[in-house]
Amino acid sequence: MIRVQKEAEIAIIGAGPAGASAALNLAKLGLAQKTVVFEEHSQIGKPAHCAGHLNIKSLNKLGIKLPPKIIENKIRGARFYSPSGLSFKIERKNPVTLVVNRVLFDQMIAEKAERLGVEFYLKHKVRSFLVKDGKVSGFIVHDLDRKIDGKVYSKIVVDAEGCPAILLKKADFFYPKPESFVYGCQAEVDQIEDVRQDLVEVYLGKKFADGLFAWIIPRRNGTAKVGLATRHGSPKKALLNFIRKHPTASKKLCKSQILSLSFHPIPLGGPIPKTYASGLLVVGDAASQVKPTTGGGVITGIICAKYAAKTAFKASNLNDFSEKVLAEYQRAWTSELGFEFKVMLRLRKMLDKLSDKQIDKFFKLCIRTGVNETIERVGDIDFQGQTLLRATLNPKGLISLLYLVWTVLTGR
Ligand SMILES: Cc1cc2nc3c(=O)[nH]c(=O)nc-3n(C[C@H](O)[C@H](O)[C@H](O)COP(=O)(O)OP(=O)(O)OC[C@H]3O[C@@H](n4cnc5c(N)ncnc54)[C@H](O)[C@@H]3O)c2cc1C
Numbered sequence: 001m002i003r004v005q006k007e008a009e010i011a012i013i014g015a016g017p018a019g020a021s022a023a024l025n026l027a028k029l030g031l032a033q034k035t036v037v038f039e040e041h042s043q044i045g046k047p048a049h050c051a052g053h054l055n056i057k058s059l060n061k062l063g064i065k066l067p068p069k070i071i072e073n074k075i076r077g078a079r080f081y082s083p084s085g086l087s088f089k090i091e092r093k094n095p096v097t098l099v100v101n102r103v104l105f106d107q108m109i110a111e112k113a114e115r116l117g118v119e120f121y122l123k124h125k126v127r128s129f130l131v132k133d134g135k136v137s138g139f140i141v142h143d144l145d146r147k148i149d150g151k152v153y154s155k156i157v158v159d160a161e162g163c164p165a166i167l168l169k170k171a172d173f174f175y176p177k178p179e180s181f182v183y184g185c186q187a188e189v190d191q192i193e194d195v196r197q198d199l200v201e202v203y204l205g206k207k208f209a210d211g212l213f214a215w216i217i218p219r220r221n222g223t224a225k226v227g228l229a230t231r232h233g234s235p236k237k238a239l240l241n242f243i244r245k246h247p248t249a250s251k252k253l254c255k256s257q258i259l260s261l262s263f264h265p266i267p268l269g270g271p272i273p274k275t276y277a278s279g280l281l282v283v284g285d286a287a288s289q290v291k292p293t294t295g296g297g298v299i300t301g302i303i304c305a306k307y308a309a310k311t312a313f314k315a316s317n318l319n320d321f322s323e324k325v326l327a328e329y330q331r332a333w334t335s336e337l338g339f340e341f342k343v344m345l346r347l348r349k350m351l352d353k354l355s356d357k358q359i360d361k362f363f364k365l366c367i368r369t370g371v372n373e374t375i376e377r378v379g380d381i382d383f384q385g386q387t388l389l390r391a392t393l394n395p396k397g398l399i400s401l402l403y404l405v406w407t408v409l410t411g412r
Helices: 017-028 056-061 102-115 166-170 235-245 298-318 323-353 356-369 371-378 384-393 397-410
Strands: 002-013 035-038 053-055 071-075 077-081 087-091 097-100 119-121 124-132 135-143 148-159 181-189 199-203 214-218 224-230 258-267 280-282
Touching: 002 017, 002 135, 002 298, 017 035, 017 102, 017 298, 035 102, 035 124, 053 056, 053 298, 056 097, 071 214, 087 356, 097 102, 102 119, 124 148, 124 166, 148 298, 181 235, 224 235, 235 258, 280 298, 280 323, 298 323
Parallel strands: 002 035, 002 148, 035 119, 077 199, 148 280
Antiparallel strands: 053 097, 071 097, 077 087, 124 135, 135 148, 181 224, 181 258, 199 214, 214 224
16 A cells, blocks of 8 residues: 655665765766665665775866775786686786775765765555656655555656666666676685785686676685676575685685675676667666676666766756656767777677687787786776777787786776
8 A cells, every 4th residue: 555655856766876866966067965875675775786996097087086985905916717627817007996895885885975965765665656647746655664655756766776777667667688697705714824914816717607796805803705707506505616616715815714705796787778768768787788798787886876967957957857858868878988888798608608618718818928017008897998909009019909808807
């Protein structure tokens, strides 16, 4: 039974990095009083399912300054392992990425928005959109404490529900296709051995992680995030198999205890074809605005949320929430990220086709020719498409291009 009704100009679904960033940007544009956020969980950021490996340059570009308590580690590069155990390392002089505590990271963004006046409703699960004459005019939401449904009427719904985007599918809108998903599983472990504190470790090969790759991401306190993504079978089984049986990783993790485990799908198929409709903007994982090479979606989601907020601001000023006005959002994020997503999707398709034997061959070549030094000079972790383009423009372009396939794997 519907008992409660609420009206808000802009109603956001989900307080992950994309939803909370949309709220924060709207608040900065002066729309805090007109913005509300509905989050199904009782605490923002929980349960955490992410490695929180973020590029420093991108965070700086977005003006995100992190207090020390959120930073779990500073990383200067990566060590890559082939299926047969060959390895090479790419290392920079200064830190290139941070490992962040995703719970505190998400809470920091939401708290900033809340301080500026955005209202957050926790333990409120959105059930379905309200659609009238082809226009999204709000949604039905379930109050998990009071166990009652309510209706929220809005001029714009910002859908930041994450993956698997159940609401979009239910509404028969564009949604990330399940066949593009890989299934991530991550453990927090203690007592790792023989892992440098300032390098992440990336393990390639279909035998242990057929969806993406496996990783060990060390924290300063001696614990680590160990994870992988699979396309088939149980991700938990695959992770336990990696921890116990991988010829190299199992030695580093033989004394480790698993402190916690998390699971979540990752959409790798590139952005959905249309991220707006009359009264609707879709951001973050829900729109599959995720790097197909690495599954990283925090930075790209935040960038797209910024454009969603700008578009909503414009629509609010014009008092016009039609498709025509909201189409501006798609143009804006495509102009910044469209090329990157296209290049990364191509690379993902290429990487998916490589057999473990071929990966080993690449490693041999890389090690023989000292490719890591080339990569150290030209690689840029977050904007991989531009990096590849730069590589093709220099005389050693073709070779660099081949080699840079591997650098993309650090851009999480
Ligand atoms: C194992 C793993 C490791 C990863 N590591 C990295 C990494 O190192 N770096 C990186 O950049 N990315 C990483 N990612 C990806 C990253 O976690 C996502 O891209 C990012 O969280 C997407 O943010 P979002 O706000 O779009 O969605 P989410 O973070 O999923 O947030 C969606 C929010 O919406 C809420 N919600 C959902 N449905 C409803 C509903 N019906 N009603 C109300 N609320 C709802 C959820 O509770 C959640 O809080 C990783 C992913 C996995 C699975």
